[in-house]
Amino acid sequence: MRSLFVSALLVGLVGCTPGRSGGEVGAEAQALEGARSSGRRLVKAEQVWAPPPGGDGAPLHALAWEHGDGTRTPVELPPVVDAVAFGDAIAWVDGERVLRLDEVVLARGVFAAPRRSPDGARAAWVVAREEGPRLEAELWVAELDGLAAVAGALAAGEAPRGGEIARFPTGLQSLGALRWAPDGRSVLGVGAQPSGVAGLWRIDAEGGEARCLSNCDLRVGEDWGDRYVRPPGSASALRFEGDEVVWDGADARPVRRRWRGAP
Numbered sequence: 689m690r691s692l693f694v695s696a697l698l699v700g701l702v703g704c705t706p707g708r709s710g711g712e713v714g715a716e717a718q719a720l721e722g723a724r725s726s727g728r729r730l731v732k733a734e735q736v737w738a739p740p741p742g743g744d745g746a747p748l749h750a751l752a753w754e755h756g757d758g759t760r761t762p763v764e765l766p767p768v769v770d771a772v773a774f775g776d777a778i779a780w781v782d783g784e785r786v787l788r789l790d791e792v793v794l795a796r797g798v799f800a801a802p803r804r805s806p807d808g809a810r811a812a813w814v815v816a817r818e819e820g821p822r823l824e825a826e827l828w829v830a831e832l833d834g835l836a837a838v839a840g841a842l843a844a845g846e847a848p849r850g851g852e853i854a855r856f857p858t859g860l861q862s863l864g865a866l867r868w869a870p871d872g873r874s875v876l877g878v879g880a881q882p883s884g885v886a887g888l889w890r891i892d893a894e895g896g897e898a899r900c901l902s903n904c905d906l907r908v909g910e911d912w913g914d915r916y917v918r919p920p921g922s923a924s925a926l927r928f929e930g931d932e933v934v935w936d937g938a939d940a941r942p943v944r945r946r947w948r949g950a951p
Contacts, residue, residue, distance in 0.1 A: 803866045803875070803923070805893075812875045812893060814863045815855075822882055825863040827856045827875060827891050858891055858898040867923040868893075869933075869947060876901075876926060876933060876947060878919045883908050886919050888933070890947050901933070901945040917943055 804811050812829045863879035875893050880886045887903030902917045920926050920935040927934050928947070937943040 803868060805868050805872045806870060807872055810872070810893070812866055812868065814866065814877070823861055825858050825860045825879060827858055827863070827893070829854045829856070829875075829893050854894075856891065856895070858889075860889065860898060862886070863889065863891075865920065865923045867926050870928050871948070874947070877923075885912070885916065887917065888919050888935075888945060901947065902943065 803813065810829055810831055812827060815826050815828055858879065859881065860879040861882045861884075863877045866875055866877040868875055869890070873893055875891050877889055877891065878886055879889045879898075885903045885906035885908060887906070888901040890899045890901055891897070902919060903915075906912050906915060918937045925935045929944075931946055931948040932944045933947040934942050934944050
């Protein structure tokens with residue numbers, strides 16, 4: 689496994705939690721900055737498919753500290769609500785403050801937050817595993833206790849606050865831009881089968897069954913003609929209207945697909 693070496697780990701807090709003084713925030717920043725102590729290196733703990741805003745499908749990695757004796761400790765961060773990758777940095781946003789890590793080599797898109805279900809009780813994210821010469825995307829679903837999902841627990845493959853993680857193979861090579869359906873029973877995302885073309889997929893969050901909603905029969909290298917439908921560029925581009933999911937395709941023309949019930 690290729691390692692990510694840290695030349696420097698600079699932790700800064702932009703903004704602060706209401707009611708906390710600047711001194712308290714500064715002290716916390718100093719404590720976090722002390723995590724770069726000698727004798728450790730930052731390594732990739734797991735490859736994650738959950739693209740940053742824009743839905744570019746870039747591979748992401750969760751992080752862990754690797755100690756001299758070979759043991760690993762997950763990187764511990766504040767409760768995760770959302771994460772944004774920009775340049776060579778990563779920021780975790782919890783709604784009240786922003787925690788930013790800089791100067792981590794190859795850190796662009798290091799980690800993306802799981803998507804919380806509409807009722808806030810569960811989170812879903814995607815892990816890509818090597819299956820022979822290709823990657824296979826799995827949908828992971830975990831029960832949450834409020835905002836207890838932390839990057840450290842996810843990096844170690846552990847369920848936040850002792851809950852169970854359900855892992856569902858999807859048969860897809862890639863999957864990202866996740867969005868929970870309004871009923872909380874399925875997750876939609878942009879994915880592709882091996883040699884297939886990216887399209888919108890619906891994955892059962894309780895059984896893991898994946899169903900294609902667009903570009904289902906298209907293959908790389910073939911003439912698609914007018915059959916190609918541009919997938920949504922991000923999770924926020926999807927909107928739900930009853931049993932249909934809608935997004936803007938080419939020329940801003942709305943694309944409609946039935947996500948609930950029979951296709």
